[in-house]
Amino acid sequence: xxxxxxxxxxxxxxxxxxxxxxxxxxxxxxxxxxxxxxxxxxxxxxxxxxxxxxxxxxxxxxxxxxxxxxxxxxxxxxxxxxxxxxxxxxxxxxxxxxxxxxxxxxxxxxxxxxxxxxxxxxxxxxxxxxxxxxxxxxxxxxxxxxxxxxxxxxxxxxxxxxxxxxxxxxxxxxxxxxxxxxxxxxxxxxxxxxxxxxxxxxxxxxxxxxxxxxxxxxxxxxxxxxxxxxxxxxxxxxxxxxxxxxxxxxxxxxxxxxxxxxxxxxxxxxxxxxxxxxxxxxxxxxxxxxxxxxxxxxxxxxxxxxxxxxxxxxxxxxxxxxxxxxxxxxxxx
Amino acid sequence: xxxxxxxxxxxxxxxxxxxxxxxxxxxxxxxxxxxxxxxxxxxxxxxxxxxxxxxxxxxxxxxxxxxxxxxxxxxxxxxxxxxxxxxxxxxxxxxxxxxxxxxxxxxxxxxxxxxxxxxxxxxxxxxxxxxxxxxxxxxxxxxxxxxxxxxxxxxxxxxxxxxxxxxxxxxxxxxxxxxxxxxxxxxxxxxxxxxxxxxxxxxxxxxxxxxxxxxxxxxxxxxxxxxxxxxxxxxxxxxxxxxxxxxxxxxxxxxxxxxxxxxxxxxxxxxxxxxxxxxxxxxxxx
Numbered sequence: 001x002x003x004x005x006x007x008x009x010x011x012x013x014x015x016x017x018x019x020x021x022x023x024x025x026x027x028x029x030x031x032x033x034x035x036x037x038x039x040x041x042x043x044x045x046x047x048x049x050x051x052x053x054x055x056x057x058x059x060x061x062x063x064x065x066x067x068x069x070x071x072x073x074x075x076x077x078x079x080x081x082x083x084x085x086x087x088x089x090x091x092x093x094x095x096x097x098x099x100x101x102x103x104x105x106x107x108x109x110x111x112x113x114x115x116x117x118x119x120x121x122x123x124x125x126x127x128x129x130x131x132x133x134x135x136x137x138x139x140x141x142x143x144x145x146x147x148x149x150x151x152x153x154x155x156x157x158x159x160x161x162x163x164x165x166x167x168x169x170x171x172x173x174x175x176x177x178x179x180x181x182x183x184x185x186x187x188x189x190x191x192x193x194x195x196x197x198x199x200x201x202x203x204x205x206x207x208x209x210x211x212x213x214x215x216x217x218x219x220x221x222x223x224x225x226x227x228x229x230x231x232x233x234x235x236x237x238x239x240x241x242x243x244x245x246x247x248x249x250x251x252x253x254x255x256x257x258x259x260x261x262x263x264x265x266x267x268x269x270x271x272x273x274x275x276x277x278x279x280x281x282x283x284x285x286x287x288x289x290x291x292x293x294x295x296x297x298x299x300x301x302x303x304x305x306x307x308x309x310x311x312x313x314x315x316x317x318x319x320x321x322x323x324x325x326x327x328x329x330x331x332x333x
Numbered sequence: 334x335x336x337x338x339x340x341x342x343x344x345x346x347x348x349x350x351x352x353x354x355x356x357x358x359x360x361x362x363x364x365x366x367x368x369x370x371x372x373x374x375x376x377x378x379x380x381x382x383x384x385x386x387x388x389x390x391x392x393x394x395x396x397x398x399x400x401x402x403x404x405x406x407x408x409x410x411x412x413x414x415x416x417x418x419x420x421x422x423x424x425x426x427x428x429x430x431x432x433x434x435x436x437x438x439x440x441x442x443x444x445x446x447x448x449x450x451x452x453x454x455x456x457x458x459x460x461x462x463x464x465x466x467x468x469x470x471x472x473x474x475x476x477x478x479x480x481x482x483x484x485x486x487x488x489x490x491x492x493x494x495x496x497x498x499x500x501x502x503x504x505x506x507x508x509x510x511x512x513x514x515x516x517x518x519x520x521x522x523x524x525x526x527x528x529x530x531x532x533x534x535x536x537x538x539x540x541x542x543x544x545x546x547x548x549x550x551x552x553x554x555x556x557x558x559x560x561x562x563x564x565x566x567x568x569x570x571x572x573x574x575x576x577x578x579x580x581x582x583x584x585x586x587x588x589x590x591x592x593x594x595x596x597x598x599x600x601x602x603x604x605x606x607x608x609x610x611x612x613x614x615x616x617x618x619x
Contacts (some may be wrong), residue, residue: 291432
């Protein structure tokens with residue numbers, strides 16, 4: 001599935017250049033902060049895309065890793081006396097362990113069952129964050145100054161923090177694309193398309209899916225760490241089903257099974273959410289309407305959709321090169 | 334001793350409400366392979382509709398009927414014009430129901446504001462039932478009675494009627510049922526309407542106990558999912574036992590360890606998924 005065509009190389013260079021140059025192009029902190037939000041959301045969406053796009057596993061509980069890592073980061077560093085680095089590492093490690101457990105439970109099922117279990121587990125976590133007020137602050141959430149000062153750089157400066165998150169996005173992009181091209185990533189796509197055949201060929205489908213689940217949970221945790229640094233606050237809303245749904249929308253809107261799709265989707269959703277929230281309070285309704293519209297009328301997402309249009313206009317490759325949204329069929333296992 | 338009895342009955346009452354919600358969810362899932370993530374929103378909308386009916390001077394029993402019918406009509410429209418267009422694409426259907434759930438949830442805040450609203454209890458059922466020194470609200474006993482009556486009626490419908498035989502055939506093997514001449518599209522509409530009606534009426538019935546508030550939908554939906562994971566897909570008995578287990582765990586958990594009531598909900602899921610992934614009474618793995 002190495003789709004690194006020349007066009008994609010050019011596109012990535014342009015995108016990277018635009019991102020790096022962003023703080024010079026816009027002078028207002030407001031826009032730099034929105035760009036930071038996009039970068040963090042993109043890491044979350046890319047991690048979810050490992051499951052949805054490359055694994056064909058639709059998770060509605062991906063906010064779990066974002067939220068748990070964010071809660072742990074803030075709790076450990078500003079309430080339990082951990083140092084910045086120790087707190088961050090412990091939060092990431094603990095969240096990854098949680099992903100191991102949730103992966104084990106969710107992968108007892110496949111398809112719709114997987115979706116139901118991830119949703120239920122995620123909402124139980126939300127309930128814990130909401131009700132266990134002595135530990136999590138309940139509805140008031142948990143706050144604390146947690147942005148670190150690595151090597152004397154003051155990350156309270158929005159531009160510095162933007163570059164800080166950008167480094168993580170670059171690492172995520174590089175490592176996730178390496179993962180997708182690796183033997184494990186290739187066999188994951190095999191289990192997505194032909195689970196039965198993969199099993200017959202002697203692949204351990206469960207193990208492949210579980211390792212990918214943990215990998216996705218790890219990057220979700222990284223997004224959660226950055227989320228905690230960015231907001232210096234976390235509330236149960238971070239763990240809520242709507243957050244998982246937003247992440248899924250980013251993946252679907254951008255196009256599943258592509259490396260760039262989730263980044264585009266994250267940008268769209270974050271910008272839309274910021275713009276809409278400035279005018280009306282009906283974000284949830286809009287989210288619902290977008291969901292219904294995309295699933296009914298644009299199931300392959302925007303990036304593959306435009307790529308297909310371009311292909312038609314060139315009259316070259318007739319068939320779209322990307323995987324359609326895996327919502328089109330349930331694969332028998 | 335008192336504590337255990339009272340909390341046990343509270344748990345049964347909550348489990349009964351859960352059963353009314355989960356039985357429809359489970360039937361829809363079992364027959365149509367649709368995970369209806371709007372089900373919690375139907376429950377909440379039904380409660381709000383019932384509340385408005387009561388505010389307009391209708392009595393409680395009629396309000397339950399109005400709530401049920403209104404949601405059944407909504408369900409019929411959604412089934413006919415949205416879900417059927419996506420038939421054969423279960424995952425697309427799930428995502429659409431999720432989107433619809435968000436739309437309904439936000440519309441409810443819009444129309445009924447964000448304040449929690451208690452639904453007044455019918456005057457016939459206020460007061461407490463006393464055995465020796467124990468007092469227990471009559472309304473909750475009534476809800477438990479309703480759930481068991483409903484369970485019996487659904488059992489009769491599924492096991493003893495021609496329609497039920499068709500539904501069971503569809504749950505077991507849809508393409509075979511279709512090949513035998515069963516018109517599954519009508520069956521789908523009937524089951525979806527029935528499930529929606531139960532959710533809507535259940536919401537009104539739950540009103541005096543849980544009251545209605547934004548977020549009631551996402552409070553109830555995951556519990557219904559856990560019930561189905563626990564009880565097994567499409568199994569009526571599973572939905573009943575699962576609901577009562579979750580109702581009891583939740584009730585005792587909240588009374589004994591209020592902070593950890595949600596943590597305890599993991600427990601039955603971990604046990605069932607590890608030991609018996611088909612659910613307690615399911616025949617197929619979810």
